[in-house]
Amino acid sequence: MSGIEAMKTIKLGMCGLGTVGSGTVNLFAQSGGAVNRRAGATLEIAHIGARRDNPLCDTSNIRVSRDIFAVVDDPEIDIVMELVGGTTVAKEIVERAIRAGKHVVTANKALIAEFGTELFELASEHGVALRYEAAVAGGIPIIKALREGLAGNEINWLAGIINGTTNFILTEMGSAKRAFADVLAEAQALGYAEADPTFDVEGIDAAHKLVILAAIAFGIPLNKNAVYTEGVTRITPADLAFAEELGYRIKHLGIAKLTESGVNLRVHPTLVPQSQLLSRVDGVENAVLIDGSAVGPTLYCGAGAGAAPTASAVVADVVDIARELVADQLPQVPALGVDPESIRPLELVSMDEVVTPWYLRLNVYDKAGVMSRLSSILSDHGISIEALIQKPPVRGEATVAVVILTNPAQQANLMSAVAQMEALESTTADIMCIRVENFKA
Amino acid sequence: MSGIEAMKTIKLGMCGLGTVGSGTVNLFAQSGGAVNRRAGATLEIAHIGARRDNPLCDTSNIRVSRDIFAVVDDPEIDIVMELVGGTTVAKEIVERAIRAGKHVVTANKALIAEFGTELFELASEHGVALRYEAAVAGGIPIIKALREGLAGNEINWLAGIINGTTNFILTEMGSAKRAFADVLAEAQALGYAEADPTFDVEGIDAAHKLVILAAIAFGIPLNKNAVYTEGVTRITPADLAFAEELGYRIKHLGIAKLTESGVNLRVHPTLVPQSQLLSRVDGVENAVLIDGSAVGPTLYCGAGAGAAPTASAVVADVVDIARELVADQLPQVPALGVDPESIRPLELVSMDEVVTPWYLRLNVYDKAGVMSRLSSILSDHGISIEALIQKPPVRGEATVAVVILTNPAQQANLMSAVAQMEALESTTADIMCIRVENFKA
Numbered sequence: 001m002s003g004i005e006a007m008k009t010i011k012l013g014m015c016g017l018g019t020v021g022s023g024t025v026n027l028f029a030q031s032g033g034a035v036n037r038r039a040g041a042t043l044e045i046a047h048i049g050a051r052r053d054n055p056l057c058d059t060s061n062i063r064v065s066r067d068i069f070a071v072v073d074d075p076e077i078d079i080v081m082e083l084v085g086g087t088t089v090a091k092e093i094v095e096r097a098i099r100a101g102k103h104v105v106t107a108n109k110a111l112i113a114e115f116g117t118e119l120f121e122l123a124s125e126h127g128v129a130l131r132y133e134a135a136v137a138g139g140i141p142i143i144k145a146l147r148e149g150l151a152g153n154e155i156n157w158l159a160g161i162i163n164g165t166t167n168f169i170l171t172e173m174g175s176a177k178r179a180f181a182d183v184l185a186e187a188q189a190l191g192y193a194e195a196d197p198t199f200d201v202e203g204i205d206a207a208h209k210l211v212i213l214a215a216i217a218f219g220i221p222l223n224k225n226a227v228y229t230e231g232v233t234r235i236t237p238a239d240l241a242f243a244e245e246l247g248y249r250i251k252h253l254g255i256a257k258l259t260e261s262g263v264n265l266r267v268h269p270t271l272v273p274q275s276q277l278l279s280r281v282d283g284v285e286n287a288v289l290i291d292g293s294a295v296g297p298t299l300y301c302g303a304g305a306g307a308a309p310t311a312s313a314v315v316a317d318v319v320d321i322a323r324e325l326v327a328d329q330l331p332q333v334p335a336l337g338v339d340p341e342s343i344r345p346l347e348l349v350s351m352d353e354v355v356t357p358w359y360l361r362l363n364v365y366d367k368a369g370v371m372s373r374l375s376s377i378l379s380d381h382g383i384s385i386e387a388l389i390q391k392p393p394v395r396g397e398a399t400v401a402v403v404i405l406t407n408p409a410q411q412a413n414l415m416s417a418v419a420q421m422e423a424l425e426s427t428t429a430d431i432m433c434i435r436v437e438n439f440k441a
Numbered sequence: 442m443s444g445i446e447a448m449k450t451i452k453l454g455m456c457g458l459g460t461v462g463s464g465t466v467n468l469f470a471q472s473g474g475a476v477n478r479r480a481g482a483t484l485e486i487a488h489i490g491a492r493r494d495n496p497l498c499d500t501s502n503i504r505v506s507r508d509i510f511a512v513v514d515d516p517e518i519d520i521v522m523e524l525v526g527g528t529t530v531a532k533e534i535v536e537r538a539i540r541a542g543k544h545v546v547t548a549n550k551a552l553i554a555e556f557g558t559e560l561f562e563l564a565s566e567h568g569v570a571l572r573y574e575a576a577v578a579g580g581i582p583i584i585k586a587l588r589e590g591l592a593g594n595e596i597n598w599l600a601g602i603i604n605g606t607t608n609f610i611l612t613e614m615g616s617a618k619r620a621f622a623d624v625l626a627e628a629q630a631l632g633y634a635e636a637d638p639t640f641d642v643e644g645i646d647a648a649h650k651l652v653i654l655a656a657i658a659f660g661i662p663l664n665k666n667a668v669y670t671e672g673v674t675r676i677t678p679a680d681l682a683f684a685e686e687l688g689y690r691i692k693h694l695g696i697a698k699l700t701e702s703g704v705n706l707r708v709h710p711t712l713v714p715q716s717q718l719l720s721r722v723d724g725v726e727n728a729v730l731i732d733g734s735a736v737g738p739t740l741y742c743g744a745g746a747g748a749a750p751t752a753s754a755v756v757a758d759v760v761d762i763a764r765e766l767v768a769d770q771l772p773q774v775p776a777l778g779v780d781p782e783s784i785r786p787l788e789l790v791s792m793d794e795v796v797t798p799w800y801l802r803l804n805v806y807d808k809a810g811v812m813s814r815l816s817s818i819l820s821d822h823g824i825s826i827e828a829l830i831q832k833p834p835v836r837g838e839a840t841v842a843v844v845i846l847t848n849p850a851q852q853a854n855l856m857s858a859v860a861q862m863e864a865l866e867s868t869t870a871d872i873m874c875i876r877v878e879n880f881k882a
Contacts, residue, residue, distance in 0.1 A: 007780075023735075027593055027735050030734065031593070031594065031595045031734055031735070034594075034595045034660075035592065035593055037660055037779040037780055037783045038592040038778055038779050038780075039592070040775065040780045133590070138736075139733070139735065139736030139737070139739065140736075140739055141585075141586050141589070141590025141591065141739075144582075144585060144586070144589060144590045145582050145585070145586065145590070148582070148585060148757065148760070148761060149574070149582020149585045149586070149757055150582065150753065150757065151476065151479040151480070151756065151757045151760035151761075152468055152472070152476055152752065152753040152754070152755070152756025152757050152759075152760065153472065153475075153753055154472045154475045219475075219478055277718055277721060277722070277742065280718060280721065281718070292580070292753060293471065293472055293749075294464075294468050294472070294580065294749040294750065294752055294753035294756070295579075295580030295581075295743060295744055295749065295750045295753035295754075296580070296743065296744050296749070296750060297743065298580065298581055298582075298741070298742065298743030298744075299740070299741070299742040299743065300739070300740070300741055301718065301739065301740040301742075302736060302737065302738065302739030302740065303736055303737050303739075308734075308735040308736065308737070309735065309736045309737060311593065311735055312591065312593040312594055312733060312735035312736035313593070313736075314593070315592065315593025315735070316589060316590055316591065316592045316593050318593075319589070319592035319593065320589060320592075323773040323774055324773055326773070327770065327771060327773045329768065329770045329771075329773065330768060330770075332764040332765055332767070332768045332770065332773075333764055334481065337479055338478040338479050338481075339448075339478055339479075339481045342478045
């Protein structure tokens with residue numbers, strides 16, 4: 001071949017041909033040449049397993065099986081892309097592929113969050129890679145940044161907008177002053193939210209992603225039961241407006257923090273200062289802010305979902321593995337970025353002990369002495385007031401809104417104060433409590 | 442050892458013990474255990490070559506030679522960190538280390554931008570890695586993101602705040618309405634700017650970094666002569682205020698774009714819309730915005746310089762190499778992220794042909810008909826006006842400021858219009874011209 005060495009061909013199998021699958025087929029069709037240059041190999045989608053075709057991509061030159069497992073069992077396939085989703089069939093696919101000595105790329109956060117530990121071990125036993133960049137924050141290469149790019153740092157904390165659906169909903173509620181249910185319906189119509197939105201709006205999806213990020217950040221086991229999870233369903237346009245007035249925005253964050261008493265993992269609506277770029281990441285965008293001991297805070301933003309962005313992450317993993325295959329070598333980067341032998345659980349900090357400033361919105365009856373009673377309850381608990389908004393009474397309404405921004409307070413203590421406030425005759429029993437994060441070291 | 446395998450020890454040599462060197466020594470002293478977990482090896486700084494000690498770090502347990510080359514020639518050393526800077530001694534260190542079969546990590550953008558091609562080839566011949574994450578944007582893992590994390594994308598363009606000194610100066614000039622020279626003096630006092638600030642304020646440092654980013658993004662050779670370079674010295678507080686009024690901020694950007702006629706590389710002050718997060722990256726922070734064909738725009742922000750952030754990037758490279766050494770394997774990721782055989786120059790787009798909107802600030806004599814003459818010159822050139830500010834005359838001043846924001850115009854055409862405007866008797870001959878980027882696809 002006149003001095004030019006032929007590039008090695010690496011055969012890819014794809015299980016599942018939904019949004020991400022069709023995006024990946026299209027990516028190779030459009031940018032395959034560029035990807036091959038990066039991989040140093042010819043990457044070829046050689047076999048797709050899918051119960052039905054997807055009109056969003058052209059698979060006419062690819063072998064397609066209706067039996068998804070035909071791909072896993074195909075001896076020609078070097079790398080299996082698991083794009084089925086869920087944790088039943090997907091788990092079987094991944095396990096069977098690993099046992100057959102194939103490398104695996106998955107976009108499945110639930111699978112990694114729930115079964116990552118055993119799957120990584122299985123992959124390690126069989127000397128194959130199991131990669132999952134697409135599982136968190138779509139196309140943003142956040143797993144690689146945390147696992148490799150920041151390897152010189154001890155991670156102090158990270159905080160991310162890691163669910164595009166809730167970020168879209170909060171952004172719309174804030175900018176258009178529309179109610180949650182109204183915006184949710186629009187998000188569903190636009191395809192940003194599922195018919196059953198529970199997974200997104202209750203924070204379960206974000207919790208899965210946070211579990212993965214925290215395991216890499218702190219070298220702890222994947223533990224989905226460790227995450228305190230609170231959704232966005234109770235947030236009102238009034239809260240978004242008050243937050244704005246106080247110099248904040250409300251974002252639905254996944255937060256992982258290392259403290260002296262252990263690790264704290266939580267997903268909840270959060271007031272973020274407007275001066276912080278994270279507060280300005282809007283719509284379906286995702287972003288992760290990571291505080292490293294050496295580098296300080298670094299921020300990563302981009303598309304967190306969608307066919308092409310997710311395919312971008314899947315293909316990056318495929319290229320990583322292809323580079324290893326070209327060099328005829330074994331995977332070098334541990335699945336969670338640390339020597340598996342060194343993974344140790346850390347004490348979980350109970351939410352009762354977590355200290356943050358708080359945003360409280362109360363409805364009080366417009367009577368003399370209310371404010372004095374509220375502030376003495378806080379004062380009795382040793383909680384001081386950072387800012388306060390009391391709006392003039394609206395004609396015809398029995399109550400007025402009072403918003404209090406507290407200084408940092410331990411949650412148990414704050415909740416005790418809130419219970420006393422709610423017990424007051426002058427206050428209605430529905431105080432809205434939202435945590436604040438100022439992201440100071 | 443009761444079943445526990447001893448971790449391999451990897452010996453690091455350090456050439457240069459300035460800011461980055463001392464930061465790296467301190468990083469290992471503080472976080473060595475965490476880094477070892479990530480590397481899967483015991484990393485040990487075993488030999489430092491430096492002409493003098495640095496009181497910012499403790500090297501009492503490390504062998505120190507006054508002859509920098511003693512480190513390179515030390516047979517015990519596996520990885521050499523070149524932290525000398527410059528392109529003379531540094532080049533010799535890197536070459537000699539590579540020839541001795543050692544892996545090399547460098548923080549030296551000038552060295553990579555000027556001599557990267559030959560050094561990468563030499564490293565490849567000798568089967569060693571030459572890594573340079575610290576060369577661009579300090580602690581932000583931007584080389585890794587571009588070379589690996591976005592490997593599934595064809596890069597359309599990238600734009601970055603890649604010099605902290607100019608970003609600090611522009612931020613201060615804007616927020617405190619202070620003149621360039623004044624803020625520069627403060628930056629020098631704070632250690633953000635060198636005694637001779639030319640390298641930073643004239644954009645040369647940013648051009649070096651842009652050359653590296655563009656080579657990885659487009660798979661083109663490193664070519665420092667390809668970059669159009671314009672500094673920030675002519676920008677005035679008035680320009681920053683007018684930009685703000687128009688909904689923009691002025692940032693000193695390095696921009697690399699792929700167009701149908703080739704590639705365009707430029708460093709210059711740029712109006713960036715306030716809606717774009719990049720416009721809100723302030724002070725000495727760096728940020729790079731990358732537009733990939735699949736993922737769309739992704740943004741990476743963080744500390745672009747300083748001892749600890751730069752050390753973070755150096756150590757990330759060391760960990761990457763250590764992981765390969767532990768597995769007893771050769772470097773897999775090509776230095777510029779693509780198969781070196783496939784690196785091809787692209788046609789350079791001449792600046793004359795570059796199309797952007799423009800910000801023009803003129804001083805005009807306050808006479809009837811001036812605005813009509815200006816707008817007919819633009820109109821004759823087919824350039825339309827997007828926005829215009831004319832301030833009322835200031836008592837005692839002969840001229841008034843007029844600011845014009847144009848629609849996209851080819852540079853040669855715009856410059857011809859500007860020359861005609863400057864030739865008018867009613868206009869002073871010093872029109873300030875600044876490019877605008879809206880970052881639309």
